[in-house]
């Protein structure tokens with residue numbers, strides 16, 4: 001059955017949301033939702049796509065590894081892709097997976113051990129190996145003749161960032177492979193010619209807590225979990241600034257070239273043992289198992305132990321042990337088929353909810369924040385939890401005075417899971433929410449669950465259709481069951497719509513000066529509050545006037561000459577960060593760091609961007625219509641224009657370097673052509689090809705329209721190809737492209 005309009009819409013919404021959360025998680029290192037919630041949304045989209053394959057788009061978050069390369073680093077293609085891992089939170093699903101894949105293996109390796117008997121010197125084909133899943137950042141290390149030559153991040157899975165210089169500071173990673181002293185000379189394995197090791201770089205709990213304590217003191221935003229702080233610190237351009245004390249554990253293989261392998265290219269456990277011999281840290285707690293029951297025992301056993309470890313683990317990775325089996329099973333676009341992660345349920349604790357306070361965020365969103373009696377949970381003492389929104393409070397009926405169950409899913413900010421009703425004291429009051437912004441008094445706007453709103457829209461359209469039909473036939477319209485009326489329980493957010501709201505302004509400033517935007521270190525959260533309270537910061541442009549207000553600043557508490565010098569210098573430096581980072585800092589809805597970069601590079605300066613029409617913005621690769629519209633609105637409304645003027649006056653650099661374009665010499669077949677790329681190309685990375693075509697004078701855009709001149713379609717091209725064909729656009733395959741490109 002084809003997908004209904006509502007399902008199509010839902011799939012689109014889910015894709016947008018998941019893209020946004022991926023960006024928040026990987027690029028900005030500042031997730032808004034827990035992993036569990038993220039995984040539930042992803043699962044919903046997967047199920048929709050499975051049921052209606054026509055909903056599947058090549059860029060769907062179900063098909064791609066979530067990360068993206070970091071700006072300012074050299075991006076390098078992976079020799080072997082670095083993929084994500086499918087996960088489950090249920091024992092039943094884990095069992096089913098082991099059985100199902102086990103059967104498949106049985107077909108391919110019929111005489112070969114395991115469930116199906118056999119007698120090779122290899123272990124059974126269905127043998128499993130289990131390793132704890134440390135919550136860190138994936139890293140690929142390349143050793144040539146035993147010397148570390150390259151360290152790459154996972155990036156988008158096909159290409160990552162070269163962070164070798166930062167890795168040199170990590171003591172846990174050997175710069176040279178050397179058999180560990182404990183290994184008998186006779187058992188020493190030769191150093192491979194090339195060895196690529198994949199592993200996890202992570203921040204031990206103690207280091208994480210130290211870092212966050214320091215950040216709190218400095219008034220900087222806290223890292224949500226050790227994984228975010230690791231990702232954050234590895235992005236430093238200056239190795240001296242990389243946080244000390246990172247650790248590493250090896251858990252996978254990339255390229256392997258070696259004369260003698262000593263069996264380490266045959267099974268994962270032997271591979272790990274060899275790595276250990278060579279001086280690379282590997283898991284102590286791994287186990288080889290033969291059956292699903294054995295595997296589960298280890299999963300359960302480790303759940304006890306993991307809380308005593310000095311680093312955060314969030315699951316267990318279950319792999320088929322033999323590499324020939326892994327190779328036979330192969331991979332999907334996003335994850336291997338020979339591996340699954342079982343994720344542990346988050347730890348929970350009970351405590352009493354003392355107060356609820358409404359905070360105004362940088363977009364004007366009002367968020368209820370709970371203060372609770374302090375309770376120890378998953379390694380830290382917790383006093384605050386996010387309650388998300390009023391609808392959520394109503395749905396869970398969360399009242400002040402209640403005993404609540406809280407959890408830290410993925411170590412993010414704690415969440416209130418439910419109320420312990422048996423412990424509810426008498427006379428509690430149902431939750432309430434402010435009708436006006438607690439900061440500026442503007443009446444709030446209420447947002448309802450988009451899925452429910454759509455339900456109502458679909459209903460209204462159906463009713464109209466039936467009415468029209470009935471009129472024609474002069475009959476009574478058919479009755480259509482109306483959906484549940486929208487009510488307070490459907491509320492998903494409240495907003496203060498006042499663009500001048502001082503609370504929003506402060507939050508926007510905090511964002512503007514953040515690490516990935518203007519990066520003004522000396523202007524921390526506390527300083528911003530102080531300056532704003534003193535009336536020295538009332539609009540964005542004021543930041544760049546602060547050097548003229550030296551005396552006023554010095555008069556404030558805890559301000560010394562040195563500090564003011566730093567502040568003024570920091571602000572001066574920030575003027576040169578370029579358009580992409582300015583845009584990213586302006587809190588334009590849906591326009592984050594990566595989107596800003598695309599816009600800035602495509603147009604080169606702010607005036608060209610303002611002059612662009614909506615269609616041009618939408619046509620950019622990797623830009624969705626919602627994002628384009630949002631930027632367009634910002635650039636063309638009064639507030640946005642005002643902000644841009646202020647920045648211009650302050651002398652902020654509003655230009656961005658563009659990829660070089662050679663003047664079309666006329667003899668290039670691509671000169672002046674509008675080209676769209678789709679599908680998988682064998683000989684090119686998408687972005688490299690794009691850059692290449694652009695230097696040949698082509699304009700490469702993201703969506704096919706009647707103005708498109710050529711669609712270059714690789715393997716498994718989807719909807720763009722169909723559309724191009726229906727519009728009669730010229731379609732080239734990769735062979736044609738190769739012929740037409742100059743040497």
Ligand SMILES: NC(=O)c1ccc[n+]([C@@H]2O[C@H](COP(=O)([O-])OP(=O)(O)OC[C@H]3O[C@@H](n4cnc5c(N)ncnc54)[C@H](O)[C@@H]3O)[C@@H](O)[C@H]2O)c1
Pocket residue numbers: 021022024025026031032033034035036038039065066083084085087131132133134135137138139154199200251252317341
């Ligand atoms: N909260 C959010 O907004 C948000 C957004 C995006 C992703 N996420 C979360 O991130 C996860 C998806 O991220 P992902 O694609 O990086 O997957 P993942 O981190 O869950 O699993 C894949 C990674 O596990 C690591 N790993 C650790 N131990 C390993 C071992 N022993 N063997 C093999 N690999 C091991 C590898 O580095 C690999 O890259 C999901 O759990 C999702 O919930 C959350």
Ligand SMILES: [Zn+2]
Pocket residue numbers: 360437438439440441442496497498501502503504
């Ligand atoms: Zn307000």
